[in-house]
Amino acid sequence: MIQSQRTTADAATAAHDRVFRALRTRIMHGDIAPGEALTLRGIGREFDVSMTPAREAVRRLVAEGALFLSSSGRVSTPELSNERIEELAALRALLEVELASRALPRAHMALIDRLQTINTSVAEMITKRDAVGYIRTNLEFHRTLYLRAQAPAMLAIAETVWLQLGPTMRALYGRLRRTEPPHNHRLIIAALKAGDEPGLRLAVRSDVTQGLHLLTS
Amino acid sequence: MIQSQRTTADAATAAHDRVFRALRTRIMHGDIAPGEALTLRGIGREFDVSMTPAREAVRRLVAEGALFLSSSGRVSTPELSNERIEELAALRALLEVELASRALPRAHMALIDRLQTINTSVAEMITKRDAVGYIRTNLEFHRTLYLRAQAPAMLAIAETVWLQLGPTMRALYGRLRRTEPPHNHRLIIAALKAGDEPGLRLAVRSDVTQGLHLLTS
DNA sequence: CATAGTTTGATGTGATCACAAATGGCAAAA
DNA sequence: TTTTGCCATTTGTGATCACATCAAACTATG
Numbered sequence: 001m002i003q004s005q006r007t008t009a010d011a012a013t014a015a016h017d018r019v020f021r022a023l024r025t026r027i028m029h030g031d032i033a034p035g036e037a038l039t040l041r042g043i044g045r046e047f048d049v050s051m052t053p054a055r056e057a058v059r060r061l062v063a064e065g066a067l068f069l070s071s072s073g074r075v076s077t078p079e080l081s082n083e084r085i086e087e088l089a090a091l092r093a094l095l096e097v098e099l100a101s102r103a104l105p106r107a108h109m110a111l112i113d114r115l116q117t118i119n120t121s122v123a124e125m126i127t128k129r130d131a132v133g134y135i136r137t138n139l140e141f142h143r144t145l146y147l148r149a150q151a152p153a154m155l156a157i158a159e160t161v162w163l164q165l166g167p168t169m170r171a172l173y174g175r176l177r178r179t180e181p182p183h184n185h186r187l188i189i190a191a192l193k194a195g196d197e198p199g200l201r202l203a204v205r206s207d208v209t210q211g212l213h214l215l216t217s
Numbered sequence: 218m219i220q221s222q223r224t225t226a227d228a229a230t231a232a233h234d235r236v237f238r239a240l241r242t243r244i245m246h247g248d249i250a251p252g253e254a255l256t257l258r259g260i261g262r263e264f265d266v267s268m269t270p271a272r273e274a275v276r277r278l279v280a281e282g283a284l285f286l287s288s289s290g291r292v293s294t295p296e297l298s299n300e301r302i303e304e305l306a307a308l309r310a311l312l313e314v315e316l317a318s319r320a321l322p323r324a325h326m327a328l329i330d331r332l333q334t335i336n337t338s339v340a341e342m343i344t345k346r347d348a349v350g351y352i353r354t355n356l357e358f359h360r361t362l363y364l365r366a367q368a369p370a371m372l373a374i375a376e377t378v379w380l381q382l383g384p385t386m387r388a389l390y391g392r393l394r395r396t397e398p399p400h401n402h403r404l405i406i407a408a409l410k411a412g413d414e415p416g417l418r419l420a421v422r423s424d425v426t427q428g429l430h431l432l433t434s
Numbered sequence: 435c436a437t438a439g440t441t442t443g444a445t446g447t448g449a450t451c452a453c454a455a456a457t458g459g460c461a462a463a464a
Numbered sequence: 465t466t467t468t469g470c471c472a473t474t475t476g477t478g479a480t481c482a483c484a485t486c487a488a489a490c491t492a493t494g
Contacts, residue, residue: 014290015448016276039475050449052269055476056276059233063280065373072456073231073476087370094315098307153304153381156282157374164370232478256445267479272446289486290446 016053019043020060027066027077028163029136030170037076038067066163077167088165092208095158096142100188100204102149107192111148115189118144123181131173135166141185145192172211184210233270236260237277244283244294245380247352247387254293255284283380294384305382309425312375313359317405317421319366324409331361332406340398348390352383358402362409389428401427 013021023043026032043054058075061067068078080088118141125133139162146155184207191200230238240260243249260271275292278284285295297305335358342350356379363372401424408417 014446041475051476052448052450056273056447059273059276060280063277065370074456075476084370087368090315090368091371091374094311098311151304151307153282153301153378154308157308157377160374161370231476258445268446269478269480273477291486292446 014053015047015049016056019047019049019053020057022047023057023061024064024066024163027061028139028159028166029132030166030173031132032077032167032170034077034167034171035079036167037074039075064160064163066160066166078164080164080168085165085168088161089209089211091161092158092165093205095154095161096146096208097201097204099146099149099151099154099158100200101197102151103145103147104192104195104197104200106148106150107145111144112189112192114144115141115185115192119182119185119189122185126181131170134173135169138182145188169211172214182207231270232264232266233273236264236266236270237274239264240274240278241281241283241380244278245352245356245376245383246349247383247390248349249294249384249387251294251384251388252296253384254291256292281377281380283377283383295381297381297385302382302385305378306426306428308378309375309382310422312371312378313363313425314418314421316363316366316368316371316375317417318414319368320362320364321409321412321414321417323365323367324362328361328365329406329409332358332402332409335361336399336402336406339402343398348387351390352386355399362405386428389431399424 038058040051040054040058043057044051047054058067062069062075065078067075069075118137121137122134122141125137143155143159146158149155184203187203188200188207191197191203255275257268257271257275260274261268264271275284279286279292282295284292286292335354338354339351339358342354360372360376363375366372401420404420405417405424408414408420
């Protein structure tokens with residue numbers, strides 16, 4: 001087979017973008033362990049593309065902080081120091097409290113219903129001890145809320161923070177053995193219903209930083 | 218000439234990284250106007266590399282939001298809407314107030330002296346009406362302060378925001394005809410000297426958002 | 435003169451190749 | 465047994481090419 005590339009105007013996305021999106025979702029959801037190595041040829045083989053699109057996807061992910069590039073050019077998921085984890089958690093708190101606060105005046109009943117539905121899934125993942133599923137549904141909960149903030153740049157930055165924390169969160173929650181339903185999520189929903197901004201800010205901050213406390217202990 | 222690539226262990230940085238850094242600095246400092254188009258072959262010709270490193274550099278910059286990628290793959294600097302500018306300014310305020318606050322307890326006299334020196338350059342650029350020089354020295358002022366916060370992830374995100382605002386700031390300050398010295402910078406320095414955290418937060422916020430007000434008016 | 439169709443040049447994309455460096459395993463020596 | 469040196473394989477990098485697409489200039493037609 002020679003030169004059977006997809007055309008750019010194809011219904012399907014360009015190859016490098018397809019690879020990029022797939023890897024990004026995988027990393028954000030914690031499918032890949034911290035420190036796990038990736039090779040360009042390996043990525044190319046998996047997605048049935050040459051090294052070129054694989055390299056471009058990797059470059060984008062490195063730029064987002066989702067992948068770590070060693071001095072010799074080898075790529076792997078990052079192994080975060082405790083200081084870095086604390087800093088990223090602080091960033092989440094800073095950004096997500098602001099996003100939630102901006103979403104509050106726009107949060108109508110339909111949104112709250114949807115959040116409650118997602119929250120059911122989150123609880124289900126916890127009881128099933130499905131770490132990846134928990135991370136995925138938990139992020140979906142947060143993203144659904146923040147989309148209402150109408151702040152795309154801020155949301156994009158929050159997502160890159162999630163991305164950097166992805167592999168570490170997986171390793172963290174994978175070790176965790178708890179079955180409590182998501183208490184803070186219910187506080188968030190309650191504050192949304194009540195239009196209670198200080199309560200909402202506090203609930204979001206607690207939800208975001210609770211994972212950190214589990215680590216330092 | 219065939220296969221005369223630099224080796225990765227060379228003293229010189231890899232080609233794609235060299236191109237990336239050069240373009241990034243250019244964009245952040247406002248050397249490139251909003252909406253200006255770039256071509257891979259053009260970049261390659263300018264830096265004397267092939268399309269491959271040029272493409273990788275562009276991919277990284279697109280991932281950082283420094284460049285806009287049209288649906289047909291053409292790249293250009295972004296033309297920001299007013300909403301986007303306001304959002305990015307809000308992000309700057311959020312992040313930089315936090316960074317300054319974290320730097321405050323670590324700010325010793327040597328740092329303050331250096332900030333004052335940089336501030337002299339800033340004032341000089343203003344009187345010379347050198348827009349690019351003003352942006353460069355102004356960012357140097359902020360970066361010098363925030364480096365003391367010991368929060369690399371947060372500083373990195375603040376820099377990507379600067380990057381996105383680069384071309385627009387240039388267009389903005391280029392139109393601007395003012396010769397006032399940087400008042401807010403002096404407030405920042407005074408607050409640092411006094412160890413006055415609320416004053417510092419306010420001064421940083423004012424400094425960051427004042428540019429916005431010049432736009433909306 | 436204006437507008438629609440056409441064509442030519444420019445541009446991005448992905449595949450493939452040659453090369454240098456790094457990595458890991460293996461063997462030989464202490 | 466441990467350590468050191470060497471070699472083969474793997475891996476990233478950059479150049480080059482063929483191709484599809486796009487944009488702009490140009491031409492023909494009304």
